[in-house]
Amino acid sequence: MKFRNFKMIGYVVYGRGSFNQLDEIIAPHRTDGKPMIFLVDHFFTGKPLVERIPLRGNDKIIFADVTYEPKTTYVDSLAQQLKDEFGAVSGIIGIGGGSTMDLAKAVSLMMNNPGASADYQGWDLVKLPGVYKVGIPTLSGTGAEVSRTTVLTGPTKKLGMNSDFTPFDQIVLDPELTKDAPVNQRFYTGMDCYIHCIESLEGTYLNEFSKSYGEKALQLCRDVFVNTNEWTDECDDKLMMASYAGGMSIAYSQVGVAHAVSYGLSYLLGTKHGIGNCIVMNHLEEYYPEGVKEFKHMVEKNGIDIPAGICKGLSDEDFEKMINVSMGMKPLWENALGKDWEKIMTREKLRALYEKL
Numbered sequence: 001m002k003f004r005n006f007k008m009i010g011y012v013v014y015g016r017g018s019f020n021q022l023d024e025i026i027a028p029h030r031t032d033g034k035p036m037i038f039l040v041d042h043f044f045t046g047k048p049l050v051e052r053i054p055l056r057g058n059d060k061i062i063f064a065d066v067t068y069e070p071k072t073t074y075v076d077s078l079a080q081q082l083k084d085e086f087g088a089v090s091g092i093i094g095i096g097g098g099s100t101m102d103l104a105k106a107v108s109l110m111m112n113n114p115g116a117s118a119d120y121q122g123w124d125l126v127k128l129p130g131v132y133k134v135g136i137p138t139l140s141g142t143g144a145e146v147s148r149t150t151v152l153t154g155p156t157k158k159l160g161m162n163s164d165f166t167p168f169d170q171i172v173l174d175p176e177l178t179k180d181a182p183v184n185q186r187f188y189t190g191m192d193c194y195i196h197c198i199e200s201l202e203g204t205y206l207n208e209f210s211k212s213y214g215e216k217a218l219q220l221c222r223d224v225f226v227n228t229n230e231w232t233d234e235c236d237d238k239l240m241m242a243s244y245a246g247g248m249s250i251a252y253s254q255v256g257v258a259h260a261v262s263y264g265l266s267y268l269l270g271t272k273h274g275i276g277n278c279i280v281m282n283h284l285e286e287y288y289p290e291g292v293k294e295f296k297h298m299v300e301k302n303g304i305d306i307p308a309g310i311c312k313g314l315s316d317e318d319f320e321k322m323i324n325v326s327m328g329m330k331p332l333w334e335n336a337l338g339k340d341w342e343k344i345m346t347r348e349k350l351r352a353l354y355e356k357l
């Protein structure tokens, strides 16, 4: 048995309005003449949050286009743009949902590592630390704020830059920033966290470390999506901590069936992470009976639409592609179904599942 010795984020500040401390927090990390780069989710273009960004000297705001989930080509072009304009930078501060935070982590790494980001898609391929990086979530659920990966779509695969250099040096958890998230988006991203909890708690990799975080995160998800009738500030506070704890839970266990299947959808159809997980979870009674029952209740209670029929009309070749991507996620299947998972989840069975989605 080899135990995972995992690298955690450097500093955490939590609280409503903690964003106002950003200037003070990043001050010691400024190097003469080198700017801080604020990579901000394009949703905030022209919004009041932009006025609150503590710009100094030649600092720069770049709005991140997250219409599609992050691509390696986008990471490389952002890093190149910064090298051309400034040579070097003091740090990268990602303000947004999981997509923007992942972009910020990846650009930070690519400021100091040679070659292209696609070269580093995998486990422990990154050799040098990136520049100082800060993550500031504006949506709660992915756990990207605590994770050691940054999920990127590259020329040949959708895979993260998993490494000890990937976690943020600092995160700022200010629930006020999630206030204006649209109901559907908040639900899809929130369900990412709920599903992380179910997959971790029902998995064979479970241990007390993961369980302690997973149970707490699950309770917080229930508080906001099951036990509350009206969304309040307290719900934003709770969901932000659920995301953090859910991320800590899977850091020491693994995700499972919903994620493994949803990766196939996202690879072939570009389905986004949160909604893709929901589409799959809706059909996983066989694997997570209690979790799926509660999931359906939450969907109904919160008045959310989960798309159906997204695999209609796909060719055999398309199904093969999705099955290949999904079957490739070995640790996820092993966590979900045990060492003999290949006997349980056959290609035929997976095909039948995809056909239902």
Ligand code: NAD
Pocket: 041, 042, 043, 066, 067, 069, 070, 096, 097, 098, 099, 100, 102, 138, 139, 140, 142, 143, 144, 147, 148, 149, 150, 151, 177, 178, 179, 180, 181, 182, 185, 188, 189, 192, 273, 274
């Ligand atoms: P997202 O970052 O893709 O954003 C979804 C939409 O919400 C975008 O249109 C964005 O502009 C908008 N948005 C963001 N904040 C908002 C706010 N406060 N108000 C209104 N709109 C807002 O969504 P997400 O679900 O947070 O992240 C999904 C991404 O995270 C995927 O790319 C996925 O691969 C990645 N992910 C990463 C990890 C990790 O460990 N690194 C884990 C899970 C998911």
Ligand code: ZN
Pocket: 142, 192, 193, 196, 259, 273
């Ligand atoms: Zn997820």
